Amino acid sequence: MSSKGMCPVAHGANTEQGDSPAWWPKSLNLDILHQQDAKTNPMGSSYDYRDALRTLDVDALKKDMKALLLDSQDWWPADWGHYGGLMIRMAWHSAGTYRIADGRGGAGTGNQRFAPLNSWPDNVNLDKARRLLWPIKKKYGNQISWADLMILAGTIAYESMGLKIFGFSFGREDIWHPQKEVYWGSEKEWLQKSGGEGSRYSGERDLENPLAAVMMGLIYVNPEGVDGNPDPLKTAQDIRTTFLRMAMNDEETVALTAGGHTVGKSHGNGDAANLGPVPEAADINEQGLGWMNHQTRSIGRDTVSSGIEGAWTTHPTQWDNGYFHLLLNYEWELTKSPAGAWQYAPINIKEEDKPVDVEDATIRCNPMMTDADMAMKMDPEYRKISERFYQDQAYFSETFARAWFKLTHRDMGPKARYFGPDVPKEDLIWQDPVPAGNTQYDIQATKTKILAAGLSSVDMINTAWDSARTYRDSDKRGGANGSRIRLAPQKDWEGNEPERLSAVLAAYETIAKDTGASIADIIVLAGNISIEQAAKAGGFSVQVPFTAGRGDATPEMTDIESFEVLEPLADGYRNWLKQHYVVTPEELLLDRTQLMGLSAVEMVVLIGGMRVLGTNYGGTKHGVFTDREGVLSNDFFVALTDMGYTWKPTGRNSYDVVDRKTEKTKWTATRVDLVLGSNSVLRSYAEVYAQDDNQKKFIDDFVASWTKVMNADLSL
Known part of the structure; x- marks a missing residue:
């Protein structure tokens, strides 16, 4: 990576301007460290979700969930009388935002309830799924989080359709505010094609790190083809990249694609232009719902979501091997849905292989496949796996069940964080297992x-x-x-x-x-x-x-x-950069700090302490503003706020700290050191620790912050 190479973190979109006035473009925005402030949480500090989970009647909850799946509502009727496909899509799109590069996204917080996710083009009408779940959430209240409920709904939906699930864990705690720290891309419009300003691609088809989805507003790939141009082999390349960044190998990718499309359908039987604004932009009387169509019927067989129309299988409410049966045994031709989206139709399909209409079982309809589905047939490696799954239904079912569990639990961390009666006993390598340690030694x-x-x-x-x-x-x-x-x-x-x-x-x-x-x-x-x-x-x-x-x-x-x-590519706490990046060292520091779960105050006190302890990478002296290195003191902050010095740039990331009287260099520093004195918010914290009466406070706060870092992976 050169100094102009790919950025390892969330770029300036989250750390430069953000919500700051545009006339201060170089002001470091600390909002990334202020997310999910306690004041946004209506539950209060005394609420403990795990304690609440211990009172949850899991069997009763599952029973109610299964009943809801078959309780079709007039305002949003269920396809074939079963909400399974809708709930699975909701759960999938909640979990499918996870990317392995920075661990952000995923199902662990219930973030799908908030912007921008609640208004992504790929999440059309998932607001209806969450609203259908409300009676259950209302009944069980604090005993079940939205984050857990959404994933449970998809898992129970599969179970109700005949899949033997691998397991399920409770324990996802809700957030109460959008996650601004997640970088979804720099595009300025939804579904922006690759190429041009703001594109997430460079080179021939190199997807920007840490992104996994191919377009702004999609969970993974474009079902119509690369940039909406059908070409299964090119789409296969996108799929492989995207699913790898979601921590899935080829076999898991085929299993998830096929398993996700074994049930339910896509909706494109109508004019998408009739849909109203997304939830975040809808009128107040819509009460949080979006994509409302007040011009035509817009429900049941006339629903428009993705724009693609049809089911993938003959029996879309049953877990079976119908997906591979249709995909591999028929030839498919390119066509368009009523909404104008590219999709594939089977050639000379037998009448008995057609699924019935979602509202009238006497009507049979053509199934369809997307460009992503055709990739499972056309790509040589995906084809081998598809053939193997087709020949061995039991193997396919087990592989999918495990992949679904991984998809929906990947961001929960080690198994020690799992909770509930359905937690699998098996240790899985992606859970980063750690054996129990000894507590009895002296x-x-x-x-x-x-x-x-x-x-x-x-x-x-x-x-x-x-x-x-x-x-x-x-x-x-x-x-x-x-x-x-x-x-x-x-x-x-x-x-x-x-x-x-x-x-x-x-x-x-x-x-x-x-x-x-x-x-x-x-x-x-x-x-x-x-x-x-x-x-x-x-x-x-x-x-x-x-x-x-x-x-x-x-x-x-x-x-x-x-x-x-x-692997860390920078560590401002030890004043180290692996190399120069497009973003500044202080932006890299904020990204690392947020990932570690630290606040801005904790960041400041740790840096000040680490500097005087002499812990810089390679023993460099940048920022070691003390004449008694190795002593835990507030000397760093005293020197930083002392107007007896001037600070002169000597390189891209180096400064001399010069004594005003002698004009001699007293110390050297980096941008990470000096930002604690230049940023108005960070300086206010530094001044607290520089005060004569706060030396003990500095020690206590440093110890508390250090302990938080050391024990972060032990807390539940």
Whole structure:
């Protein structure tokens, strides 16, 4: 990646201007760190969703859900009297926004209720699915989140149609405000084609990182073909890229595509121009509903959603192998739906293979296939898998059930976070399994051995930080638990300083054998000890909280390819950039901070503390604004706010801190250091910690923030 290469994070769209006035385009927008403020949550601080889940009658909820699926409403009738297809699409589109690159998106927050997702073109009429679920949500109230309810609805729908599900976990907690930190693309219009300004593609067909969907407003690929131009082989390439970025291999991709299209139908029997505004733009009297058609009948057989019209199978409310039967045994020709969308129609199809009309079982209709479906037949690798699934229905069903479980649970993190009676017993490698750790060892004796190992405080702090900083609150992956910093690929990451790391881990392995503690615990404990000593050197006695019981993962428990996306490309906390990027170092810092689940205040206090502790990557002195390096003090903030200095640029990301009187360089700094003094909000925090009466507050806040990072992957 060159300095003008692909950006590893959310670009300036979320961190430069955002909601700031356009006349301050260089002002760093901290909104990414202020999402989901407690003031937006109507439940209050005393509400604990897991406690509420313990009172949930799961059997009664499932019974009510199955009854709702067959309770067709006049205002939005069910196709063939079964809402299964609609609920599955809602659940799929909730989960399908997940992308592995940054762990954002997905089903874990109920974000589909809010803009922009509630108004995406690909989510047409899913507002009706959520409104149909309201009676159940109203009945069970705080015992079930919207996030869980939407995924449960899709899962129960499959079960009611005959699929043996792999499992289900509760535990997704609702958010109460749109997720502005998620970068959905830089396009200025829905369904913008590739090429031109704002395109998410470069080169021949290189999709911008971290995006997975091919167009703004789609969950994955365009069903009509690349940029709406039918070509199954080109669409296959898009599908492979998109599903890989959703953490799915070819077999899972075919299973999900086929399984998703085994039930339900697409809707395009009408004029899309008659549809009204999306939910976020609709009149107040629509009460949160969008795409309303007040000109024609617009329900039942006359519904318009995607614009594509028809079912994929003969029996769209049954789990069977009908998808492959029709796809592989018939030839298909390109045609258009009544709404004008490209789709494929079967040639010389037998009457008995046609599905019946959604409202009148005496009428039979042509099935259809999309360009994405034809890719399952035309692409050589997808074709092999499709043939195998067609010949072995049981294998297809099991593969799909597992893939559906993965799709709908991928962003929930390790299995320890799962909840409920249907959690599968099997450990799956994509869940990043970690064995239980020992809690019975002598912690004080372990501390003694750590101190006797002869390691520097900087080495111990940096190893603990590098191990824990991989945590992503977006999908609950990474963190110190498992001590995967010992394993490939993490042990070889440039940002982890492999040579230094290897020496530290060798010492920890010996201590682990002698004490019975896990290496994961030792890594964190050693960092804590070093901070306690650094505070003591400054005249403050503190005890850094420690929680024992982390386990050590094995190579067999670690999907190397999956973990590669967690590699940090920058770490402002250790003043390190792997290389220069299009975005600024401070923007990269905000992205990392948000992924770690930290606030702006926690970010500021951690940076100030890490600088004076001397933890910079490679031992550089940028931002080490102290004459007593290694002592945990507020010296960084005192110097940063001292007007006795001037700050002179010396390079793209380097500055001299010059004494006004002597005109000599006292220190050096980076953009990450100086943004804490230049940004008005961050400076207000820095001034708090620079005050003479807040030295103890700085120590306490640093310890609390450090502990939060170390324990992030242990909290439920």
